[in-house]
Amino acid sequence: xxxxxxLILVSILFFSFGTSWADTFKIGFNVPxxxxxxxxxxxxxxxxxxxxxxxxxxxxxxxKQIELVVYDDQASPKEAVPIANRLIEKDGxxxxxxxSYSGSTRAAAGIFQDAGxxxxxxxxxxxxxxxxxxxxxxxxxxxxxxGRAGALLIGQTMQRKRVVVITLKNDFGKSLAAGFxxxxxxxxxxxxxxxxxxxxxxxxxxxxxxxxxxxxDAIYASGYFFTAGPLxxxxxxxxxxxxxxxxxxxxxxxxxxxAGAFAEGVIITTSLDRDSNSPIARSFISEYxxxxxxxxxMVSASTHTALKVVVAALRKxxxxxxxxxxKAITQTQLxxxxxxxxxxxxxxxxxNVEVQIVRDGDWHYHSTIRDQTLLAPPES
Amino acid sequence: xxxxxxxxxxxxxxSIYALVAVGLTLVYGLLRILHVAHAGLYxxxxxxxxxxxxxxxxxxxxxxxxMFGVGILGIIxxxxxxxxxxxxxxxxxxxxxxxxxxxxxxxxxILFGSYxxxxxxxxxxxxxxxxxxxxxxxxxxxxxxxxxxxxxLAWLSSRTRLGLAWRATVTDPQMAESFGIxxxxxxxxxxxxxxxxxxxxxxxxxILNNLVExxxxxxxSYKALAIIVLGGLGSVRGTLVAALALGVVESYGTIYLxxxxxxxxxxxxxxxxxxxxxxxxxxxxx
Numbered sequence: 001x002x003x004x005x006x007l008i009l010v011s012i013l014f015f016s017f018g019t020s021w022a023d024t025f026k027i028g029f030n031v032p033x034x035x036x037x038x039x040x041x042x043x044x045x046x047x048x049x050x051x052x053x054x055x056x057x058x059x060x061x062x063x064k065q066i067e068l069v070v071y072d073d074q075a076s077p078k079e080a081v082p083i084a085n086r087l088i089e090k091d092g093x094x095x096x097x098x099x100s101y102s103g104s105t106r107a108a109a110g111i112f113q114d115a116g117x118x119x120x121x122x123x124x125x126x127x128x129x130x131x132x133x134x135x136x137x138x139x140x141x142x143x144x145x146x147g148r149a150g151a152l153l154i155g156q157t158m159q160r161k162r163v164v165v166i167t168l169k170n171d172f173g174k175s176l177a178a179g180f181x182x183x184x185x186x187x188x189x190x191x192x193x194x195x196x197x198x199x200x201x202x203x204x205x206x207x208x209x210x211x212x213x214x215x216x217d218a219i220y221a222s223g224y225f226f227t228a229g230p231l232x233x234x235x236x237x238x239x240x241x242x243x244x245x246x247x248x249x250x251x252x253x254x255x256x257x258x259a260g261a262f263a264e265g266v267i268i269t270t271s272l273d274r275d276s277n278s279p280i281a282r283s284f285i286s287e288y289x290x291x292x293x294x295x296x297x298m299v300s301a302s303t304h305t306a307l308k309v310v311v312a313a314l315r316k317x318x319x320x321x322x323x324x325x326x327k328a329i330t331q332t333q334l335x336x337x338x339x340x341x342x343x344x345x346x347x348x349x350x351x352n353v354e355v356q357i358v359r360d361g362d363w364h365y366h367s368t369i370r371d372q373t374l375l376a377p378p379e380s
Numbered sequence: 381x382x383x384x385x386x387x388x389x390x391x392x393x394x395s396i397y398a399l400v401a402v403g404l405t406l407v408y409g410l411l412r413i414l415h416v417a418h419a420g421l422y423x424x425x426x427x428x429x430x431x432x433x434x435x436x437x438x439x440x441x442x443x444x445x446x447m448f449g450v451g452i453l454g455i456i457x458x459x460x461x462x463x464x465x466x467x468x469x470x471x472x473x474x475x476x477x478x479x480x481x482x483x484x485x486x487x488x489x490i491l492f493g494s495y496x497x498x499x500x501x502x503x504x505x506x507x508x509x510x511x512x513x514x515x516x517x518x519x520x521x522x523x524x525x526x527x528x529x530x531x532x533l534a535w536l537s538s539r540t541r542l543g544l545a546w547r548a549t550v551t552d553p554q555m556a557e558s559f560g561i562x563x564x565x566x567x568x569x570x571x572x573x574x575x576x577x578x579x580x581x582x583x584x585x586x587i588l589n590n591l592v593e594x595x596x597x598x599x600x601s602y603k604a605l606a607i608i609v610l611g612g613l614g615s616v617r618g619t620l621v622a623a624l625a626l627g628v629v630e631s632y633g634t635i636y637l638x639x640x641x642x643x644x645x646x647x648x649x650x651x652x653x654x655x656x657x658x659x660x661x662x663x664x665x666x
Contacts, residue, residue, distance in 0.1 A: 034486055036595045038494035169642050195635070198642040200599040202589040205389035206631045207638075209514070213382050226496065230589040237505050237516050257498045258591045260505075 024067040025060070025314055027052070027307070028087035028096030028117075030080055030108060036199070037075035037101055039226070039254065040299045044099030044122060045070065046292040047300035051307035054287070061314045068307075069093055073104045080104030084111040093117065094320045095310055099303045102126035102171045109136045118313075118326045122306035123248070123299055126171045127378070130347040135326055137347035139306045139338070140271060142377055143172060146247050147179020149269045149353040149369045150220055154245055155187025157355075157367060158267075160218035164211050165194040166231065168249075173222035176247055180220055183374070192216050202230045208238035218242050224249040229258025236262035243267060252297030256361055263358045267366055271338035272301040273354040275365035284337035296337075305336040348377035385513060386631045392519050394627020395526035399581035400600050401607040401619045402533065403454075403574025409550050409614035410570050412470060413462060414605065416477040418578055419597030420484030421457075425450045425579030426586035426596055427488065430497050439503055446583040447576040454575025455568045481601060489594040496593035504587055522584050529577055530620065536573075537616075546570065550614075599644065606651045611661055618663025625662075626650060 029048055032041035052068045060066055069091045071083040080100065087093045088111070095118045098105040105124035112119035113133035121129050121136070125143040130136050141149075154160050163184070167177040177194070184191055192214050195207045211219065221231060221244055228250045235244065236259075248270040256263045273281060274296075284304060288296045313328035334341045339351040353375060357366040369375065400422055407415040425446040432442040461480055465472050504518035537543035548556040549566040557563050586592040607626055611618030626647055633646035641649065654662060 034489065036598070038489055038594070039496065042494050194639065196638050196642065197634070198644060201643055202585070202591065202596075203393055205392060205519070206386050206634045209382060209385040209389060210635050212514070226591060226593060229498075229591055233502075233505065233590060234516075237507050238514060239507055254495050258496075258589075260498075260502050260590065262505075 024065045025320065026067050026069050026091060026093045027310055028084075028091065028093035029068050029070045029099055030073040030083050030087075030096070030104065031070060031099035032075035032101065032104070033070075033072040035074035035076070040101075040123075040224070041072070041075070041099065043252070043292075043294070043297050043299040044303040046294070047122075047288065047303035048097065048099055048307050050288055050291045050300075051304045051311065053291070055307075055311040061311070062318060066311065066314070073100050073108075075101040075104055077103045077107035080108040081111060084108040088112070088115045088117055094322045095119075095314070095325050097122055097303070097306045097310060098124055099299075099306075100124060102129065105129050106132075109133075112136065116326075117322050118310075118329055120306045120309060120329070123302040125175060127175060131380075134347065135322075137309075137329055137343055137349075139309055139336075139341060139349050140248070140302045141351075141353065141375075142179075142348060143175025144179035144182070145375055145377055146269050146353065147176040147181075148183040148374050149355075150176070150180050150245055150247065151183035151187050151189060152369055152371060152374060153267070153269060153355055153367075154218050154220060155184065155189040158218065158243065158245075160243065161188055161190055162192050162215075162217040163189050164192050164214050164216040164219050166207060166211075166219060166221035166223075167194060167196045168223045168227060169196045169198050172224075172249065176222045177220075197227070197231075199224075199227065201227065204231050204234045205238075207231075208234050208240065211235065211240055212238060216242055219244045221246055222249065225252055225255035225258065229255050229263075232259045232266055233262040245269075248298040248302075251356070251363070252299070253295040253362075254297070256358060256363075263361075265358060267355060267357045269353050269369070270298050270356055271305075271351070271354060272296065272298055272356075273365055273368070274356060274363045278335070280335050281337045301337045305338045305341060308336050309334060309341060344377060345379045346377065350375075350377070381512070386635060387628060388513055388515065390628030390631030391624060392515070392522055392627070393630060394624035395523060395530075396581050396585060397600075397603065397607055397627055398530060398620050398623035399526055399577045399584075401604040401611070401623050402530070402616060403578045404604050405608045405611065405614060405616055405619040406570050406574040408608060409616070410567060411462065411466065411473075413473045414470075414477065415462075415574075416474070416601055416605075417457060417461075417480040417484060418574070419601035419604065420481045421450050421454055421575045422578040422582040422585075422600055423484070423488060423592070423594070423597040424453065425582030426592035427492055427497065427582075428579065429583030429586050430499055430592050431492075433503070434497075434500050437501075443580065443583060446579040450579025450582070451572040451576035454571040454578075457575075458567060458571040481597070485594050485597070492592075492594070494594065496591050498590050498592075499587065502587070502590045505590070516588075518584070518588050522588065525580065525584065529580060533573065533577070533616075542569070603644065603647055606647055609661060610651050610654055612663040613661065615661070615663040618661055622662055 073079040102124040109132035121138040123140045167173045246268040251270045316328040317324035353369040355366040356363045428446040429442040545561045611622035
């Protein structure tokens with residue numbers, strides 16, 4: 001009995017020393033690794049791991065290594081809340097990143113804000129995320145901003161005026177549609193019809209039949225690769241040949257795998273330019289493919305960028321003090337795979353929107369939207 | 381014309397629902413188990429189809445593997461998962477079934493990857509307008525395959541000794557047994573047929589979407605439950621009618637109510653409306 005107690009004591013001592021000996025900078029990371037969003041979760045995790053590996057091999061933070069503390073949130077708010085509490089209280093992280101969707105990111109954001117721990121949303125787009133408070137940031141576009149860019153692209157760049165809007169009925173699709181509709185009339189666009197679908201839908205026969213009767217000039221369709229792939233194939237094989245304009249949810253090789261030859265000519269607004277000349281984007285594209293065995297997508301690029309922002313802030317702050325880290329994040333001026341990153345007062349990113357088109361079975365440069373007034377995120 | 385096309389699209393969706401829901405209703409009719417993991421077998425049919433086609437190039441072989449492979453797995457699930465707990469109250473097999481379904485989804489993710497699998501050379505994607513109706517080749521094939529399979533099932537159950545034994549066991553298992561029918565073999569047969577139909581449905585949907593995902597069964601898992609309730613639990617004919625009716629209602633609903641209700645909500649509103657008028661479902665009995 002005595003022996004057992006001693007054993008327990010020794011192991012407690014060992015493990016408590018173990019953590020202090022290791023002395024790493026921990027970054028919390030919630031990401032959907034199981035459930036319906038597991039595909040994006042895998043890309044996000046790989047993007048994050050690559051950023052941490054690169055930072056560690058470049059000397060870590062003042063010689064100390066960085067450790068990514070990963071939890072699976074299944075893209076569900078009810079999982080994200082206990083994970084956020086656990087990251088803060090048990091793991092003692094002083095900064096965290098969301099590699100997850102809006103639902104869980106929004107739920108966790110309030111908890112990190114209350115605890116005074118900086119939290120960056122890598123690619124979740126709901127407007128309320130950064131409104132949780134001054135400790136919450138976002139390194140990708142808000143849905144509304146990207147929707148406005150879509151209106152400029154269709155109405156001005158492409159000169160298409162009769163548009164059908166097909167909207168994914170969740171916060172992602174809804175906020176894209178809101179931004180698009182707010183700017184549509186300013187670019188002379190008439191919205192002929194709008195249809196909505198839910199995230200479980202893969203069969204769009206009725207919508208395709210109706211769109212064929214609507215005879216639009218272009219289609220603005222929100223979705224993720226697993227809804228957009230079947231949607232675009234079904235539109236094309238259903239005889240609808242007008243341009244389809246999507247967003248970053250399409251962005252990745254998976255969309256092209258699903259839609260096959262029907263993907264040709266699809267145009268999207270996103271954050272990563274595959275044909276970029278920037279050495280930072282080029283090196284990310286090749287390093288990521290080497291590291292993960294997959295091609296880059298928007299999610300991996302955005303998550304890599306978010307981690308890079310955190311690493312830069314930790315280096316600048318030089319301590320594990322959350323307030324110092326927060327201050328360093330607000331002053332970010334950083335070139336990353338997804339462009340030049342700086343934040344406004346609300347913690348929203350300011351950058352250009354990249355437009356990509358599918359040609360010969362791969363994503364390529366189409367144009368860049370630089371209209372900073374149109375793309376300005378809200379300040380409060 | 382649009383009206384007719386939407387109707388046709390509804391029948392198409394409905395025939396897929398029918399293939400999935402029939403298996404569920406067969407299991408419920410025989411054993412009074414709500415077999416949620418049935419939707420996991422549907423997903424597996426999708427995987428068998430795409431994996432066999434991608435490696436062999438034969439759609440026929442894909443279809444055979446999807447039906448037989450999934451059918452046999454259906455028997456194994458019955459033998460390993462349900463048979464040991466048949467004497468428990470109904471919620472025990474239900475919970476086992478839900479657990480099994482979640483485990484299957486995650487197992488598919490681990491085995492086949494979280495991004496899903498697509499046909500490398502997608503078959504049956506071209507448009508084939510017949511009589512002014514725009515349907516893809518795959519959609520015509522869907523309608524044809526459903527008619528053949530459901531017709532075959534009707535023939536099997538009404539015109540063969542096997543079908544007679546099957547229906548007798550559903551009506552009165554003890555009496556059937558005393559006439560020399562082996563109830564265990566009837567159950568195996570029941571699971572085989574139901575699962576094989578779901579496997580075929582999964583393969584068809586995999587082709588139509590050109591995507592087989594680990595979570596492909598999540599919507600069918602509860603929608604098929606709604607359909608068998610709608611059809612009057614355990615009634616095969618009721619299930620078929622309910623599946624087709626739901627497909628058509630959803631098709632019109634997507635266009636005319638889509639901005640108010642989403643597709644799945646339409647299904648359940650329809651379910652509630654029908655149950656208000658006919659609490660026993662649209663049909664009763666076998």
